[in-house]
Each structure stands twice: as C-alpha cells, then as structure tokens.
Amino acid sequence: SSSIRLAVIPGDGIGTEVVAEGLKVLHAAGVKTETVEYDLGARRYHASGETLPDGVLEELRGFDAILLGAVGDPSVPPGVLERDLLLRLRFELDHYVNLRPVKLFPGVETPLGGVRPEDIDMIVVREGTEGLYAGAGGVLRRGTPQEIATQESLNTAFGVERVVRYAFDKAQARPRRKLTLVHKTNVLTFAGDLWARTVDRVSVEYPEVTTDYCHVDAASMFFVNQPQRFDVIVTDNLFGDILTDIGAAVAGGIGLAASGNVNPSRTTPSMFEPVHGSAPDIAGQGKADPTATILSVAMLLDHVGLAAAAARVEQAVADDLAGRQVAGSDRLTREIGDDIAARVAG
C-alpha cells in the first residue's frame, strides 16, 4: 500500500494545536503518509503580505489531500484570509461538496433536553462553489446617503446538479434513504426554482430515496426541535453555512464539528478542516478540543479510500466521547490527542 501525500496547513491560533493532534492520530492509525507543511495564514500575511501565492496553490494540486486547522486573526483585516485563502482554496480546487456530518455521539452533552443520539444523525451536503459565495456584487456612492450595495447569488444547472447527484448518492447509501432540499423557494424564486427542479429531475433516478423540501427558516427551527426529521440535506452555500453551525450547536458544540471540502472527481485534492475557527481567545493555552480535527482526519481517510482506518479513528473518537463524563473536561489538547491515538493504535 502506497503512502498518501498530505499537505498540512495548520494556520493560526488553535489551528496549529489541533492539527498536531490530528496528525498524531493519523500516524497512530498506521497510515503511511508523506506530509508537507505550508505556512499560510496570519503570520505569513504579516511577514510578506501573501495569502495564497500562486506557486503554493500549484504545489497543493499535487497532493492526495489537504488537512487545514483554522485561519484568521484579529490583526488581519476581516475577510482577507477567509476570502483570499480559505474560500480561494475551495473555489480554485473546485470543492463543490462541503460535507458536514451532524451527529450526536453517545455521552456528548447537548444543549437540547431530551434528545437521544439516534435523534441527531444527519449529513449536510452544502454546495461549496456557487451562490452568494461567488463574491459577485458591488457598491455605488460608498459612504454617501445614496449608497447602494448589492450581493449576487450565482447558481448554475451544472453546479447545482453535481452537488444534488452527490447528495442522492449519499442518501442512497444510508439506511433511511431520505434527502431533504433546504432552500427558500418562496422568496428566492429564481435560484429556488433551479434547485427544486434539479432535485425533482434527479430523484427519478433514485426511486429508493424519499425526497422532501423544507424552507431554510423552518429547517433551522427543526434542527432544534425536531432534528430526527433529517437524514441527508442538500442546500446552497450560505444556507449550509448557517445550518451546520446550528447542527454543531445541537450536536455538542463547535469543538466536535468536522468537515470536508470535497471534489468527488478527485482531479484535485480535497481539504478537510474542523468547522471551528482559530479561536484567538484560547490560542496558545493547549486547551482547545482537537476532536473536530480528528474527525476531519477520519473523513480524509475515508475520502482517500482508507475506509477501515477511517472507521477505526471514528470509533476511537466515539469511545473517547462516551467516556468524557468520567474522564472530566479538563484534559489538555495534547492529552485528548494522546488518548484517542492510544485507542486507535490499541
């Protein structure tokens, strides 16, 4: 078995801390890797003004996968690293699937009273390369009483169909075989119509998958009071961003939420990252929870075809989480990584 070539972007703040634990667990799983670390984020931006040099982007294309910690720091003007680094990677590498499981592991505390783990077990398939994230829009007469600012959501049949097909495949492979489109078709009539028609059309090819539809406002409510409604969700870039943060909240917090920015065609490396940010307030204290990154590593392994290793990492996380009420919540980042790595190795 050949080794996987992995680009690692630790990034800023707790990003470096959690990535170290992700790699520790990866190695404990006995997966042969060649890793190359890339210094991208606030430090590099301040040192050289660079966010994502073209040469680095070209190098990144040569890897099997990318593991990213988190980028962003209050010292950098808001949005710069998000757009010129994180979103640029998603767009340049055509990560049209932003895959975000929302799953309540046994033993994990949730702010919801009275839900059981089996009530929260879904996958949000968020479109990753279109919509309001395209950056289209403009401003006229900035700073005057006559200012107008626009933002445009761009949606193509090409872009919508490929992510919808991916979501149907996911739904088909799960026991419940249910796919819910989340949009706001009653207000976003042009985009909503394209999404709804696409789901209708593709559904014919998946007779075993039950499809339904939910407005984004209602879906946001149901994440809180009826999460068991959902199995696989397909939605646009912005709605997916919002829903998966609600999902993180109900499934025990942003410290556990993993994600993959996936190009299913495998013509470019997919990128795996925790949903949380660089958390400057707790950076450097060694107390960030690395679990979201470790679960992202499991998704990465699955993506590169190492399903057994992926399952072992996920099981080790599940076991660690199940014991947390006993282990207490005061373990350091490093200790959580050690404990999960030991379970994976043993």
Add this chain to the structure above:
Amino acid sequence: SSSIRLAVIPGDGIGTEVVAEGLKVLHAAGVKTETVEYDLGARRYHASGETLPDGVLEELRGFDAILLGAVGDPSVPPGVLERDLLLRLRFELDHYVNLRPVKLFPGVETPLGGVRPEDIDMIVVREGTEGLYAGAGGVLRRGTPQEIATQESLNTAFGVERVVRYAFDKAQARPRRKLTLVHKTNVLTFAGDLWARTVDRVSVEYPEVTTDYCHVDAASMFFVNQPQRFDVIVTDNLFGDILTDIGAAVAGGIGLAASGNVNPSRTTPSMFEPVHGSAPDIAGQGKADPTATILSVAMLLDHVGLAAAAARVEQAVADDLAGRQVAGSDRLTREIGDDIAARVAG
C-alpha cells in the same frame, strides 16, 4: 379616547381561528375598535385569481393597523400568496422594521435543557423591505444544462440606516442597552460593509448602547447554546427570517412567536401577525394555539399608543403560560382565548 380603526385579514387555515381569539382578547381589553375584515388568501385567489387587488391595498392604507392571521395553502402554487400578498403588503406599506421579540416566558417548555427565562429575552429587529426579498434576479436558458439563475440582495444606505436607528432606539430603552449586528461581512463584503459602517456611524449618537458584531452562522449557534449573549439584534431581511425561527424554537415554539411589520413613521398602518403559517395539517380542528396572535395584538396595541392595554394583554398571556403545566396542553383554541380574555378583563 377615540377608537382604533383596524383592518383584519384572517387569511387561510388556522389564520381565521387564531385571529378570532386575538380579537376576543382585544375586546376584553376594553379597547374601542372599528374592525373591517378583508377576505384575502387562498379562498379569494381560487375564487377570483386575486391576491391583493389595488383597491384593497388603497383601502388598507386608511387604517390605524392591520391584524393578519396567516396566508398560504397547498392548493395555491408555492410563493404566490407569500409574494403577491404578504410580501407585497410589507413592501407597499413600507414596513421597514420587522419586529420579533424572542422571549422565554416562565412556565414555557423549551427544547433547551437548563436555560432560565432570563437567559432568553431579546428583540430581533429584522429589516423588512430590502435585501434578497427585493425579488431581484433572473434566469437564463431555463431547463437546459446551461441554465444560470441569480438572486440579488439590494441594500441601500437609506434602508439600512433607518432600521439601524430604530434598533438603537430600542436598545437604548432596554435595561441592558446592547445591540448586536448580525451579518456575514466576511463573505457578503459589499452589503456587510454597508451594514457595519452604518452601525459604527450611528453608534456615536448612542454612547450608552454597547454594540457588537456576530456572523450569522455563529449567531445561529449562539441562539441555541448562549442565548443570553443577545439583547437587541439588528439584521437583514433573510438573516432575520432564519434567526427568528431559531428564536421561536428555543423560546417554546412557533405557537408563541409574535411579530410586527412596522412603519415607525406611522404614515402607513403597521401589520401584526404570528410568525407561524396557516398550518393546513391542523386547520379546522380548533386546536391551534392562538397565543402568538394574542401577543401580536399586544404589540399592535403598543404601536398605536395604548401601552397600558398592551401590557395588560402581555401579562395575561404570561400568567396563562405560567399555569400551563397545570392546565394541561389539551385546551382548544377557543378555550385558550377565553382564558386569556378573562384574565385581561378581570
């Protein structure tokens, strides 16, 4: 004291049932009203193809306020009544403030474990006449693999500033004096910049109000796991739509969520409505909860200057809610209305 001229649009489904109770409570409060009922919604649409005839719109302008139940029915093509009736009223009557309290009343069950009523007590000031609700956008090559569909968010300095000012006034009048802007400035850079600059600029005039900023994804999470962060929120039309449904969920459900579509200049009548829809699944059974409508009536009374009557209705609702664990949850729509009306009258 002169009487208030009230236009009533019961609408569809449970809309008619809950509006009847709202009016019952209004009368119990001893408020002199002249009401005129308008038949708008699915029934009229099927009968005549009309959604909101221009003549009706002109008549509505003459009232002091409008009470609306809910519009919408599966028999009407999706979006028609929403856009041509509900949203048209909001836009034509320039309801630029969509006011949505999110408040956990004592005694009310919430899906959140371990929150106390004092943890959830905020007001969302949602912009009501701009953003993605403007209906701007288009489609090319519909139904072909080359289709593109766009939606445009339109934001003006005029529109943003007036709602931001309103929100600062609200915050100034509350004990905590805190205002949070919710947006997605790191992605929606043009619109986000206008919103953020406007809040900054206006904040200078409100030195006693603390302002902060939260991305919509994080805010959606905090509604679930740290609702006590928020006092007054100001946000755009779509984000407000989503946030207030999460708010309804955490504050005990959509059956309790009230709203006002307000034109603070009072040059047009403001419109008060429960956040819930027409709920065709339970319509006609007399079991819908009229509380959201009754709380909307309290907001209406407050808006037309009858603050004491408003407070009495809100207190009656609070008392009724506090007793629900005893009273049980099997009261009919009519019975809940009777009980609250009796408290208001007594």
